[in-house]
Amino acid sequence: MRRLLASLLALAIVTLAGVASAHQVGLSRGSYVREGHVVHATVTFARGDATTLELTKATDPSTLVAIASCEGHIASLVPTAADGLEMRADYTCRDAGAVTLDAKLVDTLAGGHRHLAHAGADYVLKEGDTRFSLDAGVAPSSPSFGKLVALGVEHIWTGWDHLLFLFGLLLLSPRLRSLGLTISAFTVAHSITLGLAAFGVWTPPASIVEPAIALSIAWVGVENVRALVARREGTVAASRWRITFPFGLVHGFGFASALRELGMSRADVPKALLGFNLGVELGQLAVVIPLALALAWIIRRGKLPMRTISFASAAIVAVGLALFVVRVV
Amino acid sequence: MKYALALCALLVACHHDEAPKPVETAQVAAEADSKQMALAPTHENAAVDHVIAAAQSAAKKNPQKVDLWISLGRAWVRKARETEDPGYYLHADACADVALAIAPEDTSALGLRALVLLNQHRFAEAEALARTITTKRADDPVAWGNLSDALLEMGRTEEAAKAAQTMVDLKPNLPSYARAAHFRWLAGDAAGAKAFYRHAIDAGADQRDPEPRAWVLVQTANVFWNEGDAEGADAGYDMALAAMSEYAPALAGKARVALAKGDASRSAGLAKRAYDASPRAEMAWLLADARAASGDSEGAKKAVELVVKDGKRGDARTLSIFWSTRNEHAAESLALAEKEAKTRGDAYTQDTLAWALYRNARFAEARAASDKAIASGTRDARLLYHAGAIRIAQGNTSEGREMVRKAIALQPAFDAIGGPEATKLVNANATASR
Numbered sequence: 001m002r003r004l005l006a007s008l009l010a011l012a013i014v015t016l017a018g019v020a021s022a023h024q025v026g027l028s029r030g031s032y033v034r035e036g037h038v039v040h041a042t043v044t045f046a047r048g049d050a051t052t053l054e055l056t057k058a059t060d061p062s063t064l065v066a067i068a069s070c071e072g073h074i075a076s077l078v079p080t081a082a083d084g085l086e087m088r089a090d091y092t093c094r095d096a097g098a099v100t101l102d103a104k105l106v107d108t109l110a111g112g113h114r115h116l117a118h119a120g121a122d123y124v125l126k127e128g129d130t131r132f133s134l135d136a137g138v139a140p141s142s143p144s145f146g147k148l149v150a151l152g153v154e155h156i157w158t159g160w161d162h163l164l165f166l167f168g169l170l171l172l173s174p175r176l177r178s179l180g181l182t183i184s185a186f187t188v189a190h191s192i193t194l195g196l197a198a199f200g201v202w203t204p205p206a207s208i209v210e211p212a213i214a215l216s217i218a219w220v221g222v223e224n225v226r227a228l229v230a231r232r233e234g235t236v237a238a239s240r241w242r243i244t245f246p247f248g249l250v251h252g253f254g255f256a257s258a259l260r261e262l263g264m265s266r267a268d269v270p271k272a273l274l275g276f277n278l279g280v281e282l283g284q285l286a287v288v289i290p291l292a293l294a295l296a297w298i299i300r301r302g303k304l305p306m307r308t309i310s311f312a313s314a315a316i317v318a319v320g321l322a323l324f325v326v327r328v329v
Numbered sequence: 330m331k332y333a334l335a336l337c338a339l340l341v342a343c344h345h346d347e348a349p350k351p352v353e354t355a356q357v358a359a360e361a362d363s364k365q366m367a368l369a370p371t372h373e374n375a376a377v378d379h380v381i382a383a384a385q386s387a388a389k390k391n392p393q394k395v396d397l398w399i400s401l402g403r404a405w406v407r408k409a410r411e412t413e414d415p416g417y418y419l420h421a422d423a424c425a426d427v428a429l430a431i432a433p434e435d436t437s438a439l440g441l442r443a444l445v446l447l448n449q450h451r452f453a454e455a456e457a458l459a460r461t462i463t464t465k466r467a468d469d470p471v472a473w474g475n476l477s478d479a480l481l482e483m484g485r486t487e488e489a490a491k492a493a494q495t496m497v498d499l500k501p502n503l504p505s506y507a508r509a510a511h512f513r514w515l516a517g518d519a520a521g522a523k524a525f526y527r528h529a530i531d532a533g534a535d536q537r538d539p540e541p542r543a544w545v546l547v548q549t550a551n552v553f554w555n556e557g558d559a560e561g562a563d564a565g566y567d568m569a570l571a572a573m574s575e576y577a578p579a580l581a582g583k584a585r586v587a588l589a590k591g592d593a594s595r596s597a598g599l600a601k602r603a604y605d606a607s608p609r610a611e612m613a614w615l616l617a618d619a620r621a622a623s624g625d626s627e628g629a630k631k632a633v634e635l636v637v638k639d640g641k642r643g644d645a646r647t648l649s650i651f652w653s654t655r656n657e658h659a660a661e662s663l664a665l666a667e668k669e670a671k672t673r674g675d676a677y678t679q680d681t682l683a684w685a686l687y688r689n690a691r692f693a694e695a696r697a698a699s700d701k702a703i704a705s706g707t708r709d710a711r712l713l714y715h716a717g718a719i720r721i722a723q724g725n726t727s728e729g730r731e732m733v734r735k736a737i738a739l740q741p742a743f744d745a746i747g748g749p750e751a752t753k754l755v756n757a758n759a760t761a762s763r
């Protein structure tokens with residue numbers, strides 16, 4: 001409730017009367033493509049910004065976007081459908097290596113102007129931060145293997161939905177053999193879909209994957225309850241890998257979203273896949289091993305009555321369904 | 330495998346209405362641009378940057394959730410307010426774009442868009458959108474607040490006050506009390522304004538977001554300043570700085586007080602800090618005045634260049650009143666004021682237009698604009714001085730002189746050039762009338 005009140009207050013506060021000091025600012029967009037020694041630039045301005053820049057009188061595009069060691073000329077100025085102006089310019093460079101661009105137009109236009117640059121990588125440029133690179137500079141930060149492992153660990157530790165799914169599995173699979181089978185099936189499955197998504201073969205939309213993960217949690221709870229009712233713990237535990245495999249496929253797509261955020265080049269994908277997946281497994285084992293040992297210890301001492309497992313499983317079902325509704329609605 | 334099939338069937342059933350629709354390439358590109366803007370890194374390390382990063386992470390994990398994009402948009406608004414960089418409203422607007430692409434009728438998303446329109450000075454559009462929201466949800470205090478702000482900027486003070494009253498009735502809190510206080514101030518009721526600002530401060534604010542409280546403290550201190558209570562104002566600015574360090578409006582307030590007390594070098598230091606925190610024409614103007622008073626003519630010249638540069642880049646009203654105050658670039662100043670008055674009709678825009686017309690010796694038109702500026706009875710020394718000077722220029726000497734005297738009595742140091750000019754004008758007229 002406290003958090004809700006804080007959110008409501010924040011909502012009201014952001015709308016405080018404070019408009020007197022703000023000013024109209026604009027957004028320009030640029031697309032930059034390299035072909036050998038030539039850089040083709042297409043920059044779109046709002047009408048007001050085009051007027052401020054006196055674009056119709058401009059002859060040298062370098063006053064707007066400068067490229068070191070390259071000479072530019074404006075090829076065309078065309079009005080756009082949205083009452084703007086599109087400038088096409090070509091720059092001839094001395095060599096075909098990486099180039100650094102400077103969106104000087106940002107400093108010339110109203111304070112607060114932003115320039116969206118698509119130059120292989122995407123940049124949002126603002127006053128004082130106007131430089132970006134093309135070609136060799138498009139992927140400046142290939143993450144290290146260690147960082148990828150850490151990212152995998154972090155993803156599993158902060159992904160409470162995955163952890164809840166694992167916990168649901170463990171409730172009825174404390175024996176070593178069944179646990180090994182269950183976790184292995186989950187690992188193999190999520191590795192398959194993680195690979196598919198990482199290599200860009202197929203990625204279902206998050207609107208499908210996220211609710212599916214929620215349903216998988218609910219389903220594990222349902223399975224637990226069913227097993228308890230039938231009092232067939234031994235047989236169920238041995239066959240649980242059949243449940244975890246398809247759901248592992250779904251969770252793999254969920255893991256892939258974290259990997260996609262890195263925006264890697266295709267060449268980096270195998271390394272990223274290996275590192276991230278290793279991190280996921282390490283993170284998973286760090287949770288599963290102590291939890292399984294604790295559960296086994298409790299069960300051996302007869303301190304985990306069936307009623308408690310039933311209640312915990314029902315709670316997992318409820319959380320999974322609630323999460324499903326939240327993610328669908 | 331049957332489980333997987335069952336799951337697929339269920340998901341397909343749940344998402345039957347979310348099948349991909351054919352869209353124009355341009356629309357897809359625009360949506361991608363919006364996401365890029367919304368998810369842009371800030372490369373800074375203030376508390377608000379962590380809030381933005383967390384909101385971005387949540388939105389990326391669950392991109393179909395409208396609420397997450399709204400939260401992110403509000404974080405960008407907070408960043409814009411704290412840094413006074415209006416460019417961050419573009420990022421907030423991008424969040425509204427993404428949210429409205431998912432749910433075109435979502436009132437929270439529309440509210441975010443209205444707020445952005447307000448801050449981009451697109452008041453008529455902001456008004457229309459705010460009215461749409463209040464029609465759908467008459468109990469939305471934020472929408473009434475946005476409507477009030479838009480109407481006030483367009484000079485429709487009575488309608489604006491009514492909308493603000495509805496906001497206070499729906500939710501008496503810091504933002505609504507602050508609006509009520511501002512209307513009291515505009516109506517010439519300084520005591521009422523102070524009382525409402527007190528309520529606003531007492532209503533409290535989110536401890537994790539200190540800017541709104543700092544802003545209200547500065548507004549309160551400004552009332553003290555405009556009443557000639559420099560000590561009271563200074564204490565208020567100190568409280569604002571305690572709430573939020575290096576808060577530019579508070580530093581600027583302290584710089585004005587120091588300048589009024591004759592401590593020009595301290596004033597210049599404070600004004601420089603204010604300009605560094607918020608590089609805007611208004612701050613550069615204060616810096617120019619402080620440096621000139623401290624004998625730093627070269628520094629003052631550079632600050633004047635900043636006023637012109639920053640004013641031309643997006644603050645026409647400040648540049649116009651700056652030039653008119655200094656009696657420079659009269660024609661250009663008038664053009665800027667006239668352009669501004671086309672979209673804004675509030676008291677300060679009308680005063681800017683009036684003073685630009687005065688400097689161009691178009692006294693009848695200046696009088697009409699000035700009458701609008703003081704129509705609600707605002708007790709602001711600058712507005713009163715301008716109104717008085719215009720009347721004197723028209724030959725209405727006694728009324729004009731009385732108004733200028735009132736201005737000087739309220740706050741003789743209302744500005745470094747206007748204050749002494751007002752005193753000179755009263756004295757000259759007094760001599761002439763003898």
